[in-house]
Amino acid sequence: MLESIVSYGLAVGAVYALIGITYNVMFSASRVFSFTAGMLGMLGGVLGALFITKFGLPVIVGLVLVLACGALLGIVTEILTVRPVLKSIEQHLYVLSTLAFALMVQQLTAIEWGTEAQPFPRLIPIGPGWLDQQFWLPMLACAVTIVGLELLYRKTLIGRAFLAIAEDSYAARALGLPETRLRMASFALAGMIGTLAGFTGAEMLLAFFGNQSILNFYGFVPVALGGMGSNRGAVIGGLALGLFQQAANFLVGGIFAAVAVFVVFIIVLLLRPEGLAGAATARRV
């Protein structure tokens, strides 16, 4: 039982964590909470199965194409759903525009791909047990992503520019940083991370259009638990969510497992509204 809780819990948790990071990367650049994160995760699995299984492309080529599609979708999201509403961000119009875009893409996927779950290929034929890719591949992707983002933000000029935009977009613009292009690049990066989450988790979650709503919601939980904008918090929150969800599956089972997750989620937010890793913000009085 413990082995199953840890293996599945960490693997699913890593997928949730990556979706949480996708939310964060888009939010940092735009202050917009884009509901396209689950869509990107869903498409990672569907496009991966399409390129590798249906088109018979090599795994590496399939992965590169999936990431490219993710980046493209990220850019399209920024242009179509975020840029037009940034002027009136206080009115939360982005909730409608990003959600509408995500739902539209989901419906198109259902029509073109089908409404039944389809298999995702086993990329590395080793296993069973812990060696099975469905367990370690999402965790590897999560580790690579978090290390890559840390290096990007701390060691490169463009990464520092991302941080500057996230910290204070007005000041960054005053210093001559191209805010629009950087925001677009952030959405492209988020698109790649989101599709990577879906791609690496698809052997477990299958290539299924319905994964969008699940990933949208369960990917949001680590962001709320870990603190908005905190990638480390998202990783810790995601892994904790996966482990708790799997433990609840064993202990209470059925639909009560989902109920247990939400109860704990609400309790944590009541006790620490800023999230487990987030800092309390000062309020001007």
Add this chain to the structure above:
Amino acid sequence: MSISRRQILAGSAVSAAALASGFPAPAIAQNEPIKIGYLPALTGPSSSTGVGINRGTQLAVELINKEGGIKGRKIELISRDTQSDPTKAVNAVAELTQRAKVSMIFGPLNSGEALAATPLIARDKVPMLHPCWVDELIDVKKYPMAFRIAPTNTQVGAGANYYVVDVLKLKKVAVISDTTGYGTASVNTYVPMLKAKGAEVVYQNHIDAANPDLKPELLRMQAAGAQAIMPWSVNAGFLSRICNTRGAMGWDVPIVGQTTLGSGQTKALLEKPEYWNKVYSNNFRQVCYANGKLPPRAQEFVDRLKAAKIGFGDTLLWWVALGWDGGTIMADIFKNAGTKNDDVVAYMNKVKGWPGIYGTVTWTPEQHNGFPDSEVVMCEVNSLKDGAFNLAPGYSA
């Protein structure tokens, strides 16, 4: 030339007198085609059933017309693709009943659309033929002109229960479903039926179909002493995970349930082909192989399909047979009762033992569910050949 009011009145009086005297209708009306409204879902997310059924219906109408139609009148099948959308089905009903004035409606072929369309067809007093399973579609008081040529969901569940309890002689059963309306309603209906047959439901639960790991659920079933698993869901992902988990656990209990267990989508998601062993899904006696052979009526039908070069290897034989039965039974009804609605319904109320390919149909004024319980059987899902399955072990041929 001007027409005076007096001339119009005189003309009207003559027309009224002619109608009252009941002179014969013009010969052209005798040769008009018999219009049948047809509502398949040929596109959209739930269209695989409609595409299969449509092959049988089209073939039936084509052959009837080729042989001269019904007493010299051709059948005109007015088909409207519902696109798996209840709204489109409802719009099509209005067109078929009010504008096209069809003599009967076959469909909608999907339950969701049928639930939306049936009250409207009943309101417009047009006879209708159902191929769907949802129990609520047939109610002789609410919908006196609606008849069904397929089993109900209750019959389908009873067929599975019969197989587990009476054929396999297993008494301890785990019954689970996903959290959809279909899944929860099925469990709530079938569990009391199982208990009434003397079975002990040792485990019962509704499970989130998106849950990627069902091992905890199966471990609980195993610990409860379940001898069979009965999952009620149309979600291929959920059903394949049950098969995969059972296989990985090395737990040798039968899985008995709905037709999706035997679908190509479920098969595609299996980790190993052998995980489909001892999995039995609903099917229908007339279109199953017994000792490697189809019943004579079904074999004749398959030969006919092959002669007409209609493929069915990519679909299910019972879907195509259901469409064929729909087309041919309507032709029989019009041949014997004419096209007046009241005559049609009066005739349908007396149909007894109509020999369909898919099933034998019997209707009475009190019972418009025409499919016999005895023809709802279980089949071996890993035996699919040319769109049909072997009867599950334990049934007599």
